[in-house]
């Protein structure tokens with residue numbers, strides 16, 4: 001499945017959440033969950049600035065889904081995210097049996113930007129979601145949002 005106009009609208013909200021995270025001193029990542037009827041049920045952004053480096057929005061979504069959705073609702077849900085899930089979040093997504101993922105920019109894109117800016121590699125391999133969770137349908141990136149996301153990450157990098 002390609003990234004549709006409806007997908008793009010949800011991804012734009014993820015970019016807004018990423019920008020809010022950056023403006024608040026966190027990292028520029030935002031995500032939301034849409035249920036099978038197309039309703040946004042939960043959204044969050046990165047919240048690592050106080051020291052818990054696992055506070056990624058995709059992990060919060062997986063945890064939220066455990067308490068608020070049935071297994072069938074989880075499978076029918078789509079998770080939108082400004083940046084592709086890291087392996088921790090991809091694993092949580094798969095363990096919870098959540099459905100499709102749509103991301104604006106890939107981990108490979110982010111990794112290439114960081115290298116270009118002279119930043120060190122992160123502590124976790126930037127594996128594609130499907131190497132961690134092969135059963136999850138994944139779509140992305142969305143070239144329409146690449147420049148905006150690159151700029152948010154560039155601001156965070158301070159370069």
Ligand SMILES: [Zn+2]
Nearest residue numbers: 056086088089
């Ligand atoms: Zn993550």
